[in-house]
Amino acid sequence: MNKILAVARWEYLEKVKSKAFLIGLLVTPVIMLAMGFLPMMFVTQEDTTTKVLGIIDRSGAVADQFRIRMESKYKLSNGNPNYVVRIIDSSPSDSASAVRSADGMVLSGELEGFCTVGTEIVSDSVDLQYRSRSVGDFQLLDRMEKTLRGIIAEKRAQAMGLNPSVVKDLTEQFELRTVKLNKSGGQEEADFGKVYFSSFAFLMMMFFMIVTSGQLLVRSVIEEKSNRIVEVLVSSCSPRDLMAGKVLGLSGLGFTQLVIWGTIGLFISLKTGNVFIHPAEAGFLIMYFVLGYLFYAGVFIAAGSPFNTEQEAQQINSYLIILLILPIVLSFPAMRDPEATWLRVLTFIPFFTPTMMALRVPIQFPAPWEIAVTIVVMVASIYGAMVAAGKIFRIGILSTGKSPTLRELIHWVKNG
Amino acid sequence: MLTIENLRKEYARVVALEDVSFEVEKGEIFGLIGPNGAGKTTTIRIILNIIEADSGKVLFDGKEFSPDLQNSVGYLPEERGLYKKSTVMDTILYFAELRGMARSTARAKATEWLQKMGLGDHTKRKVEELSKGNQQKIQFVSAIIHDPKLIVLDEPFSGLDPVNQELFKEIFLALKQQGKAVIYSTHQMEQAEKLSDSLCLIDRGRSVLRGSMRDVKRKYGSNTLLIEFNGDGTFLESLPGVKHTIRYGNSAELQLDGVVDLRQLVQEINARLDLRKFELKEPSLQSIFLEVVGARKTTQEAQA
Numbered sequence: 236m237n238k239i240l241a242v243a244r245w246e247y248l249e250k251v252k253s254k255a256f257l258i259g260l261l262v263t264p265v266i267m268l269a270m271g272f273l274p275m276m277f278v279t280q281e282d283t284t285t286k287v288l289g290i291i292d293r294s295g296a297v298a299d300q301f302r303i304r305m306e307s308k309y310k311l312s313n314g315n316p317n318y319v320v321r322i323i324d325s326s327p328s329d330s331a332s333a334v335r336s337a338d339g340m341v342l343s344g345e346l347e348g349f350c351t352v353g354t355e356i357v358s359d360s361v362d363l364q365y366r367s368r369s370v371g372d373f374q375l376l377d378r379m380e381k382t383l384r385g386i387i388a389e390k391r392a393q394a395m396g397l398n399p400s401v402v403k404d405l406t407e408q409f410e411l412r413t414v415k416l417n418k419s420g421g422q423e424e425a426d427f428g429k430v431y432f433s434s435f436a437f438l439m440m441m442f443f444m445i446v447t448s449g450q451l452l453v454r455s456v457i458e459e460k461s462n463r464i465v466e467v468l469v470s471s472c473s474p475r476d477l478m479a480g481k482v483l484g485l486s487g488l489g490f491t492q493l494v495i496w497g498t499i500g501l502f503i504s505l506k507t508g509n510v511f512i513h514p515a516e517a518g519f520l521i522m523y524f525v526l527g528y529l530f531y532a533g534v535f536i537a538a539g540s541p542f543n544t545e546q547e548a549q550q551i552n553s554y555l556i557i558l559l560i561l562p563i564v565l566s567f568p569a570m571r572d573p574e575a576t577w578l579r580v581l582t583f584i585p586f587f588t589p590t591m592m593a594l595r596v597p598i599q600f601p602a603p604w605e606i607a608v609t610i611v612v613m614v615a616s617i618y619g620a621m622v623a624a625g626k627i628f629r630i631g632i633l634s635t636g637k638s639p640t641l642r643e644l645i646h647w648v649k650n651g
Numbered sequence: 652m653l654t655i656e657n658l659r660k661e662y663a664r665v666v667a668l669e670d671v672s673f674e675v676e677k678g679e680i681f682g683l684i685g686p687n688g689a690g691k692t693t694t695i696r697i698i699l700n701i702i703e704a705d706s707g708k709v710l711f712d713g714k715e716f717s718p719d720l721q722n723s724v725g726y727l728p729e730e731r732g733l734y735k736k737s738t739v740m741d742t743i744l745y746f747a748e749l750r751g752m753a754r755s756t757a758r759a760k761a762t763e764w765l766q767k768m769g770l771g772d773h774t775k776r777k778v779e780e781l782s783k784g785n786q787q788k789i790q791f792v793s794a795i796i797h798d799p800k801l802i803v804l805d806e807p808f809s810g811l812d813p814v815n816q817e818l819f820k821e822i823f824l825a826l827k828q829q830g831k832a833v834i835y836s837t838h839q840m841e842q843a844e845k846l847s848d849s850l851c852l853i854d855r856g857r858s859v860l861r862g863s864m865r866d867v868k869r870k871y872g873s874n875t876l877l878i879e880f881n882g883d884g885t886f887l888e889s890l891p892g893v894k895h896t897i898r899y900g901n902s903a904e905l906q907l908d909g910v911v912d913l914r915q916l917v918q919e920i921n922a923r924l925d926l927r928k929f930e931l932k933e934p935s936l937q938s939i940f941l942e943v944v945g946a947r948k949t950t951q952e953a954q955a
Contacts, residue, residue: 462732
């Protein structure tokens with residue numbers, strides 16, 4: 236037991252101090268934020284200063300209403316109007332020069348952007364344009380479109396002779412709120428972004444953690460093999476102790492990562508006031524995390540120990556990475572239909588269980604029997620993986636020369 | 652304290668060891684000698700339970716290997732491998748812990764040994780910053796720090812400068828004084844001859860010669876003629892009654908068949924060379940080695 240602890244301590248300390256671990260630790264949350272969080276934040280981010288918009292209205296029927304509605308409806312958090320609209324005069328005969336001078340104002344920063352409205356708005360083809368340096372402000376585009384749609388619809392209705400108040404009722408704006416129901420009958424407001432983010436964040440975290448630790452594990456085994464340190468190790472303690480120590484040390488490493496990232500997550504939650512996940516759901520996710528981590532530790536040991544160089548091991552590692560990345564690829568369809576059969580089937584394959592659960596839990600909590608069965612499947616798989624890995628490890632760490640074939644590996648497991 | 656009986660080991664249909672047996676006593680330095688690829692390292696790995704023999708026995712004080720013996724053996728492998736990125740002290744402490752030492756005692760011992768090795772101020776440095784020779788010393792310290800009863804060293808002198816070779820030798824002798832058994836492998840016969848109390852010569856997977864250095868030499872008797880001369884000594888090999896010759900420029904060691912008339916032989920040599928000195932003595936280990944290995948080769952070739 237002391238030797239297992241000695242190995243664990245060594246593996247833990249040497250790897251915690253390694254650059255690869257530090258980079259993985261710091262870079263992963265950054266990548267996660269960059270990939271999952273930032274685009275969403277930018278897209279939905281509220282403006283902090285008033286934006287100046289222009290409108291060149293050749294029809295003469297839209298500009299005033301556009302200005303009134305844009306300026307009165309949308310406010311900044313400090314109460315100032317979000318948008319100020321400048322109506323740019325243009326004679327119908329020379330609208331081209333008005334557009335040119337407005338273009339100049341956009342380029343000089345005087346205007347955020349401006350709309351041009353064609354002469355005819357009642358007919359079928361309305362010529363509408365928004366010209367700006369940046370067309371990525373989805374919030375602004377969405378608001379302008381709604382406003383213009385409302386105004387034009389009213390004008391058209393009036394042209395058909397409908398009562399203006401009826402028209403107003405007809406074109407009333409509304410917003411769709413989404414409410415996520417849970418099994419206990421409670422409900423909570425959820426938006427797609429949050430659910431997607433929490434599910435995505437957990438997937439990425441699991442992915443990066445398993446991959447970094449797996450790589451570190453494989454690298455250390457191969458280093459020990461290539462310079463024959465392993466002979467000293469195996470003459471000092473049994474391969475079983477050695478492997479157990481490595482898994483234990485690695486788990487410590489994973490735990491450290493989890494604590495650090497958890498703290499960062501909590502900090503972000505508190506700072507932004509966003510609760511991305513329920514504590515109960517988080518508990519289940521952490522459990523799957525641990526199960527998946529241990530399972531893959533065994534898989535990586537089995538995958539790494541027969542090889543003599545990192546290049547050889549890299550190949551098998553990349554297959555494992557594909558297995559891990561699959562759920563990330565599937566996260567969008569899963570979001571659309573969390574009850575899909577294929578999704579539920581994948582959940583019971585141990586290679587996918589932890590990641591699939593990370594995907595499913597925040598979207599829609601799986602049935603209790605699914606949780607129970609997957610836990611049993613995972614525990615059995617971990618046991619199986621460890622036993623098989625132990626056998627491959629025992630022979631693999633001392634094998635040199637050419638890499639074994641799959642058939643030889645199976646032979647090792649059967650006869651080891 | 653260590654008995655090796657009839658070891659046999661095959662790797663994928665290649666026979667690495669056919670039949671190796673020898674005994675190592677407490678308080679002796681035991682040389683495991685033989686040409687490259689003879690099976691020295693395989694034998695060592697089997698002794699240390701790194702690999703299993705297909706058949707044969709390894710007994711420590713009459714008992715088979717058990718895990719608690721792991722703490723009483725020390726091992727310096729042939730390949731000089733250490734964790735490059737780790738510090739000297741951390742590395743030694745890890746190996747010591749794996750041999751069942753407590754960290755605090757290990758730290759004190761390691762400091763002491765590093766001082767003795769002249770590496771006292773290197774404890775905090777990374778292994779990769781050290782020279783090859785110094786890395787070898789670190790490995791050596793790791794192999795003996797836990798005060799093992801049996802120390803196994805695979806080619807301990809290769810790659811060491813003469814000063815450090817002397818240092819290692821002194822430590823070997825000190826360990827012998829303390830009653831440890833030291834097994835080391837080498838293919839440098841001169842060194843083995845001076846250092847070993849007993850030896851085993853392994854050739855193509857067989858222990859072909861074994862026993863104490865005295866017995867081995869006695870067995871090959873004083874039928875070696877050592878001469879110094881001026882002139883061309885190429886004809887010496889073809890002289891009647893000479894089994895074997897090792898020539899070194901202006902001197903030569905002649906293995907005699909034991910029946911040749913010594914006076915006649917010397918006269919003949921003297922007639923053809925300017926003979927400056929001759930002496931009848933025990934054969935060198937080198938010449939025993941060549942004789943045994945050479946003879947085995949001829950008989951095997953004859954059989955084939």
